Amino acid sequence: MAIITYREALNQALSEEIERDNNVVLLGEEVAQFKGSYKVSEGMLEKFGADRVIDTPISEAAFSGLAVGAAMMGMRPVVEFMFWSFCYVAFDQIFNNAASVRYMSGGLINVPIVFRGPANGGTNVGATHSHTPENFAANTPGLKVICPATPADAKGMLKAAIRDNDPVCVMENTILYNMKDEVPDDPDFIIPLGKANILKEGNDMSIIAHGKAVHTSLEVAQTLEEKHNISVEVLDLRSIRPLDVDAIIKTVKKTNRVLLVEENKPFCGVDAQIAFLIQDQAFDYLDAPIKRVSAIDAPQAYSKALENVQIPAHDRILAKAMELI
Amino acid sequence: MEGLHHDTILEPSATDSDKKKGDPKLEEKEKALPNQESAEDFSTSSANQSLSAEDKVDLYEKMLRIRRFEERSLRSYQQGHIGGFLHLYIGQEAVAVGSVSMLGEDDHVITAYRDHGHALAVGMDFDECMAELYGKKTGCSKGKGGSMHFFAPDKNYWGGHGIVGGQTPLGLGIAFALKYNNKKGSCLCFMGDGATNQGPFYESLNLASLWNLPVVYIIENNGYSMGTAESRHSAGDPLARRGDAFDIDWSVSNGHDIYEVRQTISDALASAHENCRPSVLEIVTYRYRGHSVADPDQTYRSKEEIEEYKTNKDPLNLFREKLIKEGNITEDQIKTIDNRAKGDADASAEFADASPYPDPSELMDDIYWETDNPDKKTSQGTMFFETPA
Numbered sequence: 051m052a053i054i055t056y057r058e059a060l061n062q063a064l065s066e067e068i069e070r071d072n073n074v075v076l077l078g079e080e081v082a083q084f085k086g087s088y089k090v091s092e093g094m095l096e097k098f099g100a101d102r103v104i105d106t107p108i109s110e111a112a113f114s115g116l117a118v119g120a121a122m123m124g125m126r127p128v129v130e131f132m133f134w135s136f137c138y139v140a141f142d143q144i145f146n147n148a149a150s151v152r153y154m155s156g157g158l159i160n161v162p163i164v165f166r167g168p169a170n171g172g173t174n175v176g177a178t179h180s181h182t183p184e185n186f187a188a189n190t191p192g193l194k195v196i197c198p199a200t201p202a203d204a205k206g207m208l209k210a211a212i213r214d215n216d217p218v219c220v221m222e223n224t225i226l227y228n229m230k231d232e233v234p235d236d237p238d239f240i241i242p243l244g245k246a247n248i249l250k251e252g253n254d255m256s257i258i259a260h261g262k263a264v265h266t267s268l269e270v271a272q273t274l275e276e277k278h279n280i281s282v283e284v285l286d287l288r289s290i291r292p293l294d295v296d297a298i299i300k301t302v303k304k305t306n307r308v309l310l311v312e313e314n315k316p317f318c319g320v321d322a323q324i325a326f327l328i329q330d331q332a333f334d335y336l337d338a339p340i341k342r343v344s345a346i347d348a349p350q351a352y353s354k355a356l357e358n359v360q361i362p363a364h365d366r367i368l369a370k371a372m373e374l375i
Numbered sequence: 376m377e378g379l380h381h382d383t384i385l386e387p388s389a390t391d392s393d394k395k396k397g398d399p400k401l402e403e404k405e406k407a408l409p410n411q412e413s414a415e416d417f418s419t420s421s422a423n424q425s426l427s428a429e430d431k432v433d434l435y436e437k438m439l440r441i442r443r444f445e446e447r448s449l450r451s452y453q454q455g456h457i458g459g460f461l462h463l464y465i466g467q468e469a470v471a472v473g474s475v476s477m478l479g480e481d482d483h484v485i486t487a488y489r490d491h492g493h494a495l496a497v498g499m500d501f502d503e504c505m506a507e508l509y510g511k512k513t514g515c516s517k518g519k520g521g522s523m524h525f526f527a528p529d530k531n532y533w534g535g536h537g538i539v540g541g542q543t544p545l546g547l548g549i550a551f552a553l554k555y556n557n558k559k560g561s562c563l564c565f566m567g568d569g570a571t572n573q574g575p576f577y578e579s580l581n582l583a584s585l586w587n588l589p590v591v592y593i594i595e596n597n598g599y600s601m602g603t604a605e606s607r608h609s610a611g612d613p614l615a616r617r618g619d620a621f622d623i624d625w626s627v628s629n630g631h632d633i634y635e636v637r638q639t640i641s642d643a644l645a646s647a648h649e650n651c652r653p654s655v656l657e658i659v660t661y662r663y664r665g666h667s668v669a670d671p672d673q674t675y676r677s678k679e680e681i682e683e684y685k686t687n688k689d690p691l692n693l694f695r696e697k698l699i700k701e702g703n704i705t706e707d708q709i710k711t712i713d714n715r716a717k718g719d720a721d722a723s724a725e726f727a728d729a730s731p732y733p734d735p736s737e738l739m740d741d742i743y744w745e746t747d748n749p750d751k752k753t754s755q756g757t758m759f760f761e762t763p764a
Binding site for chain 1: 485514515516518519520524526527534544548549551552553562574575578581585740742743744745747748755756759
């Protein structure tokens with residue numbers, strides 16, 4: 051098992067799947083010659099050629115729709131969005147065509163496609179480049195949505211997504227691209243979609259998070275243990291749809307107190323659904339109201355001074371956790 | 376036919392010459408179209424010269440069957456059996472039948488929401504189509520797609536798409552997959568004149584030309600984008616000329632003459648098959664019914680305009696007359712074909728009526744491949760968050 055970055059883990063997943071299956075291609079803006087806007091596809095053009103690693107014009111609606119059409123024909127395209135924020139100009143292709151063709155054809159047509167790229171704030175790029183559309187995508191039956199938070203998950207879940215016969219939206223995070231961790235070398239290393247992961251066990255409180263919020267939550271858990279003697283369990287959802295409801299209910303029943311943390315905006319955000327599920331399925335196990343920390347409910351701000359306040363940070367999460375005790 | 380593709384009803388007092396003067400696009404369009412008086416005879420052109428009498432009668436029957444099917448579906452709609460939208464293709468039949476009749480094994484078709492004609496042209500049957508309109512379990516999409524969403528991938532037919540212009544990148548992707556797999560095929564991507572103003576169409580044209588993809592964009596220009604006449608929705612004429620910006624070959628042709636449609640498609644297919652080049656074909660046609668049957672249809676065009684087309688350019692009448700003149704069809708055959716089409720249309724309505732509705736539990740089928748194939752499921756967790764009781 052090697053220690054590699056989240057970025058390299060994605061590269062391995064893409065390379066291994068392109069090597070494994072001739073139907074897999076990677077296409078998007080700057081993925082080939084430029085080696086990827088975030089260097090995720092570095093070296094892949096040289097290795098696999100321009101038929102498999104394909105530079106597109108800045109034309110998200112056309113290349114997303116092209117990939118959906120090719121997937122309907124049996125290919126397995128991986129579409130890279132430079133930012134998931136840019137999917138908004140291709141909304142119809144993803145949310146109508148990729149998501150609905152199977153249903154509207156009575157199951158005659160499959161769309162084995164992956165849409166992937168970073169979906170995060172925190173890099174001072176302003177409102178148009180900082181969207182976190184995992185809640186939009188998960189609100190659309192027909193799409194699957196995952197938010198891997200570690201290098202190993204990035205590899206294992208992207209591989210699972212490429213092998214999946216349904217459309218999968220893979221939401222990454224530019225801030226995690228340099229994160230290093232152990233990642234299995236096995237070319238068949240797969241992490242199934244819909245399986246949450248307990249990153250830290252605890253007894254007094256559960257923090258449930260996804261994406262980069264998982265790492266902030268782990269830091270808060272450490273503070274709570276060291277400074278307040280509170281034992282915290284941290285559950286990384288990893289996958290939004292399918293959702294590991296059993297793991298959520300299990301940790302709530304164990305600790306009886308729950309804090310939900312996400313970098314998604316609050317209204318109709320992912321954690322709104324999770325909070326509903328907990329009260330619906332584990333109400334009698336709750337010793338306190340469910341608490342929640344999300345991004346501050348404003349368009350994503352440019353200035354560091356503002357964005358640092360906006361994204362759930364250690365102290366804001368800690369303060370909310372203390373309300374639970 | 377002057378005025379046809381332009382809004383005449385807004386200025387009811389204008390004289391013909393005023394209209395013509397006030398609408399420079401009309402003159403351009405007429406220049407681009409072959410002169411009707413000396414219209415070229417395509418019956419012996421390369422695409423049509425080897426058609427046997429039997430082939431020709433078959434083409435006629437296919438067109439007629441589309442019309443009879445749709446006339447029957449309109450009655451069913453009026454009787455309350457069909458819900459939602461019903462966008463009829465009546466008047467445009469020669470375009471779908473002529474186009475599809477030219478296709479080979481690796482040629483594919485995708486279209487927009489006015490899709491019954493293309494669906495029947497590729498060989499879908501009346502029963503599954505009518506049952507779909509009725510929302511029945513026996514429908515081609517099990518009652519989940521409706522009028523706008525007919526599919527038959529086994530017949531290289533990829534829908535049936537409801538969002539105007541939304542199918543244009545999909546057609547590109549079908550062509551991309553064919554080329555990727557070294558197939559000498561093409562994708563005919565049908566669209567209306569209204570779709571030419573959607574952004575994804577231009578993005579698609581750019582990629583089609585840049586990447587040399589064998590896609591044929593067919594603008595079925597029936598003159599109206601819903602209720603908005605071409606002169607009110609599109610700058611620049613003819614519409615197909617927009618292909619010029621991307622170095623794509625384009626043409627304007629008549630859609631009421633099935634021989635001409637076949638020749639037009641034949642030329643574009645050769646370019647797609649031999650040189651992997653896209654085309655933009657504007658085929659001028661007309662729809663007799665409203666945008667959908669719920670459309671009042673009298674706010675934006677006159678009855679006279681519709682009658683004029685029916686009288687002079689009806690694709691079925693014109694073809695039937697030609698076949699009679701050529702000695703390729705008899706009155707008896709014409710009657711037999713018509714009776715068969717009407718009988719089959721009535722039978723399909725009876726079939727649809729007698730078919731069961733889908734069970735509420737079927738709401739959850741066909742969403743994900745994985746939930747439909749639980750034995751091959753690889754993911755875990757909950758996929759659905761509200762299901763029927």
